[in-house]
Amino acid sequence: MKRIEILAPAGSYESLEAAVLAGADAVYVGGNKFGARAFANNFSEEQMLEAIDFVHLHDRKIYMTVNTLLKEKEIENELYQYIEPYYRQGLDAVIVQDLGVLSFLRQHFPNLPIHASTQMTVTNVLGAKFLEEQGVERVVTSRELQLEEVRAITEQTNLEVESFVHGALCYCYSGQCLYSSMIGGRSGNRGQCAQPCRLPYKVGKSGKESYVLSLKDICTLDYIPELCEAGIYSFKIEGRMKKPEYVAAVTAMYRKYADLYLTQGKKGFAVSRKDKEMLMDIYNRGGFHGGYYHTRNGREMISLSRPNHAGVEAVKVLKQQGKQVTAKALRPLEKGDVLEMPDKKETYTVGQAVAEGQKISFVTHKHQRISDGMSLYRTRNEKLLSQIKNDIFREKVQEKIKGNLILSPGKSAILQLQWKQIAVEVEGAVAEIPQNSPLDVARIEKQMKKTGNTPFQFEEIQVCVKEDVFLPMQQLNELRRKGLEALEAKIVSQYRRSGSEEVEKEKRGREAKILDTGRSLHLQPEAATAEMYAYAEQGCQLEPIAEASWISRVYIDCNMFPGILQSAKMNEAISFLHEKGKTVFLAMPHIFRDRTRKRYEKNYRQLEEQFDGVLVRNMESVQFLREHSYEKTIVADHHIYQFNHYAKEFWKKYVSELSAPLELNCHELSELGCEGMELLIYGYLPMMVSAQCVQKTTAGCAHQTGFLTMKDRCQKSFQVKNCCEECYNIIYNTAPVVLIDQKREIERLAPAALRLAFTLEDEQRTRQMLALYQEVFLNKAEIGELPFEFTRGHFKRGIK
Incomplete structure (x- = not known):
């Protein structure tokens, strides 16, 4: 039966050690840049290099998150230098969101495995196949997928599949x-x-x-057989912001039950109630849920009453007299346990152990009102935390090795060590003929087995003594140290990679070229007037858009009319807009899962014949159109991110036109280059x-x-x-993006087209906004203060 990888989070070095101690096959960590948990206690370069060797010494793997979008300067000036030392050290894979980063890494670090982050929103086989074609080795599926959707990816691609099994959603x-x-x-x-x-x-x-x-946290212990049989290889635990105790406890639990299934099969698989309660005690948001594997959505998945750790029911209040509260323990309580009061701003720390059924009294503040019969919850289980520390943290992760020590008078001592298939041999000081008592074999063996805090412990050691010999204990210790260091060096050396001088040379040349290009962006003359496009989500918006002669293209949202590809209303709308001289594009769904794909497959002819082009928001839509050899214009919406020119160049291979990112400011858009792109200048995002x-x-x-x-x-x-x-x-968003007062900056960017996106607006509001933009962008009028709330989005402020 295929092995399951238990993949644990490590937001700190202590958590990494805890994960390995608890039985993780692999860990995922963030460095000091470009990771999706910027506020975790992420690894410094020195810690990361140490961590890579640490996991490899224990035959585990380490994946580093590079799963954010990178701006132009970052991908040009920082990414190579950031990745290179980890690449050389033997990093097992990077987890990536940005397809520009993926393209960069494939070019400069071709031997570095790439995992597609859940941030890539892979929702079905189409997206998975698209990424497989790009050289991705593993996809982290969207958490929202049901089990059959995941199974389809594992069966129809050669990708490794990694899916979340526990933690926050x-x-x-x-x-x-x-x-x-x-x-x-x-x-x-x-x-x-x-x-x-x-x-x-x-x-x-x-x-x-x-x-x-x-959303409640997910717990899928009960689903382990199904998840494994669906072909999921890597069971991913969420929690890089969590403490080491959490990482250790959850990792150990999934290791336990994965191994139970692998050894006993479905018939022998059962999860104990005690273990589930232990996980609840560690962290839960109003209970657990099984996630989306068998559920499309629902109220039962939501933690409506609180967003944080809810603990477990611990005591039932009998009465409150003034500040004095008397309650009955519903489970054993230990000194140090914390009970949460109803207003959640006050807690009580238990002062001494309380048996189940025993009464407990404590004092609360005068404004706290607790009803008779109310349950109070324990949000910290001191005994459990101590138990985790005792059971896991006091242990050392040491690999079992075999040794052979050869001592012969007048010859150098020889120590041979073996770990799995790796062997080393070192020489020490020359053994002497004993003046008094020769070395006792049992004493030598005992001394050699003292491996201390090294990564190794002797499973067995053979001491071969030829005649009576003597060697000072200090020399034996030095020989052992030398041997263990040699073995450690040989183990980690098999993961090391060398850099490439050719890559460095090419990189320096490209940097100079990009620097010149970046400078020229600010010197370009203002371009001709951009095309003006409109996007519409409601039918009432179409007539005012049609009457705006300066709008040349209309995007119609796929949800404007029910069954839009077969809708008579849609046909009428297209004919009406065509009569007004507009081209009409279908804005395809934000998410293109299997149920949507089947509907579009069935009605593909209408899609191809009725519309002049399409606006796409995801990889699945792109792949769907590729598989149908779609020949009309494909516009990538801003949901298909292009924060850097690597991403731009990547997507140009698969789509006709691009939309400018919404999170870059005007200066960053200038560095990226907006020529040929479409820029949103109005709309509720x-x-x-x-x-x-x-x-x-x-x-x-x-x-x-x-x-x-x-x-x-x-x-x-x-x-x-x-x-x-x-x-x-x-x-x-609560207010629309309005960039009327940014006309000069927009003209400097020289985008090919400008988009007004109408979503929530009624017919009258649509007319007002069209008239306003016509006055400013076509009639060159000056507009004063606007009489409604609006935002400039990130056009001025950007993001960090």
């Missing part, structure tokens, strides 16, 4: 989130997510405040695309595409669209 499809970026300037695409999904919101007019976007449904969570599934309103703590209103045909939600 993002509300948004990873890689499709601008929420943190737009609200607070901390981009999830740059590893700085501020987790706005963990905040409370009110939905609808009468809705109460709840954590409607906060989609900040989240989620498999979850706010409508379903709060009021039940309506089975009809529509909008609802969600308010945050600052009373800012977000419009949420449930796209029922594709079964995803879109959450839009």
